[in-house]
Amino acid sequence: MQLRRERVFVETESRRIVGTLQLPNEGYRSRTTDFLNANDRGFIALTDADVAPVHGGEATRHEFVAVSARHIVLLVELGTVEVLDDSSALSPKSWQTGSTPPPVPT
Template sequence: METRIERVVLETDRHRVVGDLTLPREGYRSRLSDYLNSGDMDFIPLVNAELTPLNGGSPETRTFIAVARTHVQLAFPFEAEA
């Protein structure tokens, strides 16, 4: 299966997480919304992630993080600021 990397933003009640998610290039689960709505996974694996506390703390970087799907309150593809 061919894959692609999509940079995504996930927010929980305490953190904003920006990281790279591996998705299929096309077909089943090729969109972020499809991936999040699949009921057979409990965690979202991200690489090259940056965690920023929503309370204003300092951001941290991680090479890998697994975010619990049930804790995600907001999710969208990352768009670099111009």
């Protein structure tokens, strides 16, 4: 599956956030509006985010923020950062091998 990293501007009642949202490149939930409307977790994950108060103040940089979808007042797409091919991820068989017991102390 290909994933698209989209730079977005999000505004809540108290914060303005510019961050990166990861979406499927095509198909189900590939549009930002579909992603928000079908969001059953209640939060959207943004990476590389700058968070600032709405009424002024200095922005802070965060590697990750979770934003409550129900508190979003405005979301604007700023542009696609990149499209990733997720096929290089580990297949389920590669990580479902049996566990290995710890070494016996000598």
